[in-house]
Amino acid sequence: MKRNVAIVGGGQTYHAARRHDVDQVEMVNEAVRRALDDAGMTIDEIDTVFLGNMEFFEGVHMTDCWLVHGTGAYGKPGLKITTGGTVGATTVCVGAHHIASGLFDKALCIGFEKQEEGDTGAILSGVAHPLWGRSLAGAAVGYFATMGSSYMATWGATEEHSAMVAVKARQNARKNPYAHLKLDITIEDALNSRMLSYPIRMLDMCPASNGACAMVLADEKTAKKRCKKPVWIRAMDTAHNEQFELDWRFVDTKRPIFSKVCAARMYKKLGVKKPAEYFDVFEVYEPATWAELIWYEDLGLCGPGEGFRLVEKGMTNIDGPIPVNPSGGVLSTNCIGASAMLRVWEAALQIRGDAGGHQVPKDVRRALTTGYGGTNWTVMTALSKTLDD
Amino acid sequence: MVQKEQEWISIPMTVDVPYRFAAGQYLTKYLVEMRDNGKIFAVKCPRCKRVQLPPRIVCAECHVKNEEWVELAQEGTLVAFTIMYLPLTDPTTGKPHEPPFVYGSVRLDGATSVLDHFVNVEPDMEKVWVGMRMRLVLRPKEQRTGDLSDILYYEPLPGQVRPK
Numbered sequence: 001m002k003r004n005v006a007i008v009g010g011g012q013t014y015h016a017a018r019r020h021d022v023d024q025v026e027m028v029n030e031a032v033r034r035a036l037d038d039a040g041m042t043i044d045e046i047d048t049v050f051l052g053n054m055e056f057f058e059g060v061h062m063t064d065c066w067l068v069h070g071t072g073a074y075g076k077p078g079l080k081i082t083t084g085g086t087v088g089a090t091t092v093c094v095g096a097h098h099i100a101s102g103l104f105d106k107a108l109c110i111g112f113e114k115q116e117e118g119d120t121g122a123i124l125s126g127v128a129h130p131l132w133g134r135s136l137a138g139a140a141v142g143y144f145a146t147m148g149s150s151y152m153a154t155w156g157a158t159e160e161h162s163a164m165v166a167v168k169a170r171q172n173a174r175k176n177p178y179a180h181l182k183l184d185i186t187i188e189d190a191l192n193s194r195m196l197s198y199p200i201r202m203l204d205m206c207p208a209s210n211g212a213c214a215m216v217l218a219d220e221k222t223a224k225k226r227c228k229k230p231v232w233i234r235a236m237d238t239a240h241n242e243q244f245e246l247d248w249r250f251v252d253t254k255r256p257i258f259s260k261v262c263a264a265r266m267y268k269k270l271g272v273k274k275p276a277e278y279f280d281v282f283e284v285y286e287p288a289t290w291a292e293l294i295w296y297e298d299l300g301l302c303g304p305g306e307g308f309r310l311v312e313k314g315m316t317n318i319d320g321p322i323p324v325n326p327s328g329g330v331l332s333t334n335c336i337g338a339s340a341m342l343r344v345w346e347a348a349l350q351i352r353g354d355a356g357g358h359q360v361p362k363d364v365r366r367a368l369t370t371g372y373g374g375t376n377w378t379v380m381t382a383l384s385k386t387l388d389d
Numbered sequence: 390m391v392q393k394e395q396e397w398i399s400i401p402m403t404v405d406v407p408y409r410f411a412a413g414q415y416l417t418k419y420l421v422e423m424r425d426n427g428k429i430f431a432v433k434c435p436r437c438k439r440v441q442l443p444p445r446i447v448c449a450e451c452h453v454k455n456e457e458w459v460e461l462a463q464e465g466t467l468v469a470f471t472i473m474y475l476p477l478t479d480p481t482t483g484k485p486h487e488p489p490f491v492y493g494s495v496r497l498d499g500a501t502s503v504l505d506h507f508v509n510v511e512p513d514m515e516k517v518w519v520g521m522r523m524r525l526v527l528r529p530k531e532q533r534t535g536d537l538s539d540i541l542y543y544e545p546l547p548g549q550v551r552p553k
Contacts, residue, residue, distance in 0.1 A: 150519060242449035
C-alpha cells in the first residue's frame with residue numbers, strides 16, 4: 001500500500017431481532033457515537049464518511065443521503081457502498097483505499113441493516129437472474145442447503161458436524177454481549193431444531209438481525225499520534241465470481257473459484273505459507289454452518305474435504321489452536337450490511353486484547369477476516385498488531 | 390405514579406413494482422429452441438471449452454465471445470439438492486410454492502454448468518440422493534410460454550437404487 005492504514009476506533013450496537021425503539025438514523029448513530037468515542041475523535045475531525053447497507057432491504061434507496069445526520073456525513077465527501085453480503089468489508093476496503101492513496105487522513109466507515117423493516121427473502125430473490133432461476137430462488141437457505149447436501153455426499157460428513165458448528169457459534173456468542181443469538185444449546189438441540197430446507201435446520205442458519213457497526217480508519221501518522229492501540233490493515237483483496245456458477249455447491253471443484261483465488265493472492269502479498277499458523281484468529285462470514293466448513297478448506301486451514309474434521313476435533317474452538325469466529329460469527333448475528341464489517345472489527349478487538357469475554361486466550365498478533373455475498377464473491381482483510389508482524 | 394408502558398409507532402407499507410425484462414440475444418435463442426423444438430442449447434467457450442448454461446454472450450473466465458451452440462442431452466446427474474419445508478414465495482408470481490418440495494442442481498450430460506429445477510420425487514431422504522440420474526420433463530408443446538417454466542421438473546430415471 002502507498003501509505004499504511006490503521007483501525008483507530010470502532011463500535012457496534014447491541015444486535016437484536018426487534019429494534020422498534022429506534023429508526024434507521026437513530027440505530028446507525030448509536031454505532032457512530034461509540035466508534036468516535038472509542039477513537040477519541042469528534043465528527044469534525046473526520047475527513048470522509050462511507051456508508052454501506054444492502055440496497056432496499058429497508059425499503060429506502062440512497063441511505064447515504066437519508067441518514068446523513070446520523071452518520072455525520074453532513075457537508076463531507078463520501079460514497080454509498082452496496083455489495084451484498086460483503087458490503088461491510090467493502091466499506092472498510094474503500095475507506096482504507098482512500099487513506100492509503102493519500103486523499104484523506106481519517107475516514108469513518110459504517111455498515112448497518114434493519115432487517116425487520118423489510119422482507120429480506122423477497123429482496124434477496126432480486127439477486128437471482130430474473131429469467132433464469134428466480135422463480136426457484138429459495139432465499140439464502142435453499143442455496144446453503146444444496147451446498148450442505150453436496151458436502152455430505154462428497155466428503156462423508158454428517159448433520160452432526162453441522163450441529164457442532166451451530167453449537168460452537170452460539171456458545172461463543174454467549175461470551176459476546178453484543179451478539180444476537182446467545183443460546184446455551186447442545187448438539188442434540190441443533191439436531192432436533194426445525195428442518196427448514198434439508199439438511200439445514202433452524203439452528204444451522206443465521207438469524208435476521210438489526211444492528212450497525214462503525215469504524216474509524218486513519219493514516220500512520222495520525223494513528224501513531226492519536227491511538228494507543230492501532231490495528232494495522234496489512235492486506236485486502238476482493239474476488240468476484242461468475243454469475244450462475246455458484247461453485248460452493250460443487251465442493252470438490254478444481255476450478256480457481258473466488259474464495260481460493262482471493263486467499264492465494266492474500267497469502268502471496270503477505271508471504272504466508274501456513275495460514276493456520278501465521279494467523280492467530282479468524283473471523284469468517286458463515287451465514288450457514290456448511291459455509292464455515294468450506295471456509296476452513298478454501299482458506300487452506302486444512303485439506304479439501306477435511307473441514308468437518310477440524311470442528312470435530314475442536315481445533316477451531318475459541319481456545320483451540322485455530323480459533324474461528326470467537327465472536328459467534330454471522331450464525332449468531334446477521335445484520336447484513338454490518339456483518340462483514342463486524343468480522344473486521346471483531347478481529348481488531350482480538351488484536352487489541354479488548355474482546356472481553358470472548359477474547360482468544362493467547363497472544364493475538366495477526367488476524368484474517370472474510371466477507372461473502374451475492375453470486376459468490378469475497379472480500380478479505382488481514383490485520384496485525386504492529387507493522388513488523 | 391404508575392408508569393405507562395412506552396409506545397413505539399411503526400407503520401406497515403407494501404411496495405408492488407412491476408418489471409419487464411429483456412431476455413437478450415442469447416437467452417432468447419435458448420428459450421425459443423426450448424419452446425418451439427423442445428431442445429436444450431448451451432454455448433461452448435472457444436478457449437476453455439466449458440459448456441455454459443444459461444447461454445451467455447461472453448465467457449466470464451476467458452472474456453471471449455461464445456459463438457458455438459451445443460445441443461444438450463436431456464438426461465443428467467443430480468449434484469446437489471434440498472427438500473424445502475418453507476413456503477417460499479415465488480418472486481415471479483407472488484404466490485408461495487407449497488412445501489415440502491424437492492429441487493436440485495442437475496448437470497445435463499455434455500454440460501459444464503448445472504440447471505436448477507424442481508425434482509418430481511417424494512420429499513423423502515430415501516427417495517433422492519446426490520448422484521441420482523435424472524430426465525428433464527418439458528411441458529406439452531401447446532402449453533409452453535417461452536420462459537423457464539416450460540421445464541416442468543426433473544424426474545428420476547427408473548430402476549435406480551440408493552447407494553449404501
